[in-house]
Amino acid sequence: xxxxxxxxxxxxxxxxxxxxxxxxxxxxxxxxxxxxNATVPALFAFGDSILDQGINNFIPTLIKANFPPYxxxxxxxxxxxxxxxxxxxxxxxxEILKIKEYVPAYIDPRIRDSDLITGxxxxxxxxxxxxxxxxxxxxxxxxxxxxxxxxxxxKLHDIVGREETDNILKNSIFLxxxxxxxxVDNYFLYPIRRIRYDIPSYASxxxxxxxxxxxxxxxxxxxxxxxxxxxxxxxxxxxxxxxGGKNRTCARNYNQAxxxxxxxxxxxxxxxxxxxxxxxxxxxxxxxxxxxxIENPQSYGFESVDRGCCGTGEIEVSWLCNALEPTCSDxxxxxxxxxxxxxxxxxxxxxxxxxERYFNDVLSL
Ligand SMILES: *[C@@H]1O[C@H](CO)[C@@H](O)[C@H](O)[C@H]1NC(C)=O
Ligand SMILES: *[C@@H]1O[C@H](CO)[C@@H](O)[C@H](O)[C@H]1NC(C)=O
Numbered sequence: 001x002x003x004x005x006x007x008x009x010x011x012x013x014x015x016x017x018x019x020x021x022x023x024x025x026x027x028x029x030x031x032x033x034x035x036x037n038a039t040v041p042a043l044f045a046f047g048d049s050i051l052d053q054g055i056n057n058f059i060p061t062l063i064k065a066n067f068p069p070y071x072x073x074x075x076x077x078x079x080x081x082x083x084x085x086x087x088x089x090x091x092x093x094x095e096i097l098k099i100k101e102y103v104p105a106y107i108d109p110r111i112r113d114s115d116l117i118t119g120x121x122x123x124x125x126x127x128x129x130x131x132x133x134x135x136x137x138x139x140x141x142x143x144x145x146x147x148x149x150x151x152x153x154x155k156l157h158d159i160v161g162r163e164e165t166d167n168i169l170k171n172s173i174f175l176x177x178x179x180x181x182x183x184v185d186n187y188f189l190y191p192i193r194r195i196r197y198d199i200p201s202y203a204s205x206x207x208x209x210x211x212x213x214x215x216x217x218x219x220x221x222x223x224x225x226x227x228x229x230x231x232x233x234x235x236x237x238x239x240x241x242x243x244g245g246k247n248r249t250c251a252r253n254y255n256q257a258x259x260x261x262x263x264x265x266x267x268x269x270x271x272x273x274x275x276x277x278x279x280x281x282x283x284x285x286x287x288x289x290x291x292x293x294i295e296n297p298q299s300y301g302f303e304s305v306d307r308g309c310c311g312t313g314e315i316e317v318s319w320l321c322n323a324l325e326p327t328c329s330d331x332x333x334x335x336x337x338x339x340x341x342x343x344x345x346x347x348x349x350x351x352x353x354x355x356e357r358y359f360n361d362v363l364s365l
Contacts, residue, residue, distance in 0.1 A: 032096060032355035038363040040097050041168045042119035045090045046145050047178035049125030049341060053090055054081030054105040056125045061138040063126040068323045069310060073331065073344065083125055084337045086344035090121050090175065092351045106148055113159050119172060122148050128182035129209035132193065136186060142178060146216050153220065169221035173362065177228035182206055183257050184233050188243065203261040211268050218279045224362050225281035230258035232291045237307045237339035241314045248306060262287055280365045282358050289353045293335060300349060303333040310338045
């Protein structure tokens with residue numbers, strides 16, 4: 001084949017792809033259309049800091065985000081305990097499903113009955129599937145989040161009655177995102193788990209915990225469960241700094257561990273769905289879309305994908321990212337807000353991809 005011809009074809013394809021991506025990014029909300037007869041009365045979230053709506057504000061842990069510059073672009077610079085500059089994926093999904101603009105944390109004392117009816121978050125930053133992870137970070141274990149959910153269901157009974165409670169549980173979306181902290185601030189940081197487990201056996205251990213969690217959630221009446229896959233954890237700015245060598249490349253063993261976990265969880269969910277009755281849970285892959293942004297930042301309009309906007313961006317997270325630290329001049333050019341968590345702009349892109357790819361299936365469950 002003529003090389004020039006091939007190369008210009010390639011060029012044209014690249015431009016088309018760039019335009020398409022831009023279109024998706026800018027008109028992202030149009031990409032997902034709610035099926036006509038589907039109703040989603042509420043949104044619930046379980047897991048770690050990606051979905052934490054401020055629960056850690058109310059427990060004695062150092063892992064918090066209720067001070068500036070967190071929330072820098074949220075309702076006129078309001079730090080609420082969300083681990084990003086503005087909205088979390090929980091808020092964004094609730095917004096797109098037209099449930100509400102902001103999803104509160106379950107244990108917020110200001111919460112009202114009307115907030116409870118349309119969904120709350122039980123997620124606690126830095127928790128994990130391995131109970132040791134939540135223990136180290138002094139945050140709420142996954143199993144305790146389920147206990148809180150049981151308590152929530154009793155309250156909902158009192159507010160709307162049994163029949164409406166069943167209806168809400170059956171039709172609402174249940175988001176679960178956890179596992180990153182098990183790898184990044186437990187397995188690869190401390191030797192305790194590495195003595196006993198190699199990466200594949202630790203991944204299997206985590207998957208067995210995830211599977212139990214999903215079965216329990218299903219037992220409470222949840223039917224539309226979306227389990228968010230692990231991201232490429234080796235490309236988080238912290239992992240690059242700690243294990244990416246002098247050039248701060250993505251830590252390969254971290255990413256490998258995340259891929260192994262995702263594969264094992266995917267086949268576990270297949271087997272849960274083939275049970276009689278089926279336990280329906282969908283694994284939403286964020287690994288590939290995030291890696292695509294990291295490898296092609298310009299196509300998405302990002303200038304920095306290897307450091308956070310807060311401080312030097314290499315290590316600052318939670319209390320290390322505080323009002324004394326400078327922030328970047330244009331947060332919209334950054335994939336990461338701090339050394340651990342994406343910016344709202346990144347979350348919007350990923351949420352649009354997930355909703356377009358998975359939510360029609362989920363809503364037909
Ligand atoms: C919506 O309608 C379609 C087609 O009529 C049907 O296949 C689907 O099961 C319905 N979904 C719900 C949630 O009722
Ligand atoms: C770091 O990057 C430089 C410049 O690209 C390269 O020459 C060097 O080999 C890299 N070092 C490592 C440890 O990968």
